[in-house]
Amino acid sequence: xxxxxxxxxxxxFGSVLGFFDNVFKNPTKYPDRCVVLSxxxxxxTKIFTxxxxxxxxxxxxxxxxxxxxxxxxxxxxxxxxxRDVNILKDFHIVQHEKKGKEIMLTMKQDFIVIPTARIMAxxxxxxxxxxxxxxxxxx
Amino acid sequence: xxxxxxxxxxxxxxTDVIDVKLFIKKNEVVKFSLNYRAEIxxxxxxxxxxxxxxxxxxxxxxxxxPEPIKLPYLEIYQLSYVFKLYMIEIKNNFKRYRELYEKxxx
Numbered sequence: 001x002x003x004x005x006x007x008x009x010x011x012x013f014g015s016v017l018g019f020f021d022n023v024f025k026n027p028t029k030y031p032d033r034c035v036v037l038s039x040x041x042x043x044x045t046k047i048f049t050x051x052x053x054x055x056x057x058x059x060x061x062x063x064x065x066x067x068x069x070x071x072x073x074x075x076x077x078x079x080x081x082x083r084d085v086n087i088l089k090d091f092h093i094v095q096h097e098k099k100g101k102e103i104m105l106t107m108k109q110d111f112i113v114i115p116t117a118r119i120m121a122x123x124x125x126x127x128x129x130x131x132x133x134x135x136x137x138x139x
Numbered sequence: 140x141x142x143x144x145x146x147x148x149x150x151x152x153x154t155d156v157i158d159v160k161l162f163i164k165k166n167e168v169v170k171f172s173l174n175y176r177a178e179i180x181x182x183x184x185x186x187x188x189x190x191x192x193x194x195x196x197x198x199x200x201x202x203x204x205p206e207p208i209k210l211p212y213l214e215i216y217q218l219s220y221v222f223k224l225y226m227i228e229i230k231n232n233f234k235r236y237r238e239l240y241e242k243x244x245x
Contacts, residue, residue: 006150007151007152008149016226020159020223020226024166024167024219025166027163027166028143030145032146033147035148036149089153090153091150092150092153092156109148
């Protein structure tokens with residue numbers, strides 16, 4: 001079965017639009033160039049595993065980098081590194097370019113991940129409010 | 140106050156992205172461009188573009204022609220609003236744009 005590829009969902013896109021609002025308000029606070037992603041917290045930890053974060057760091061520091069070199073440095077199997085690199089490529093964090101027999105990996109720019117704001121249904125808001133204990137009011 | 144130039148890539152799928160270019164001055168968007176690119180059979184193509192360069196708002200539908208189509212009816216709005224409007228427009232229609240572009244390529 002073919003693995004489902006990443007597609008930015010509407011709620012994630014909404015968070016990206018929110019990011020741009022903030023950029024307009026305070027441009028100096030945000031990077032001048034980067035890839036903008038939005039993910040839910042649970043997806044963030046699934047995608048950015050410690051091993052993948054390690055690969056990102058290596059590619060960033062020693063680009064252009066080959067898969068073989070990455071496998072050697074990290075003492076991992078080439079297949080595992082290819083799998084991780086392909087996921088990072090799907091999110092446009094890493095780029096690859098074929099040079100002869102070698103595939104050169106580069107990271108042209110940094111990336112920013114915005115946590116996806118969870119939209120709550122009115123029913124959920126009411127339930128959350130009902131579950132909260134009334135706060136003490138000082139008279 | 141200085142002009143802030145920003146360049147971002149918003150990935151929609153592994154093979155579809157929006158390139159965003161913004162020029163911001165005093166918290167206002169003074170110029171922008173949105174470029175929807177698609178990877179088709181390993182090559183990246185520019186499929187759709189909207190920008191306010193050359194002093195006027197226009198879009199380019201590359202499956203028809205690279206000729207700019209003026210958008211004068213949107214000139215009354217703030218560019219930050221038009222920017223958002225077209226971000227949503229691209230997000231909602233990029234698959235259709237891609238299909239149209241692929242049809243022309245065949």
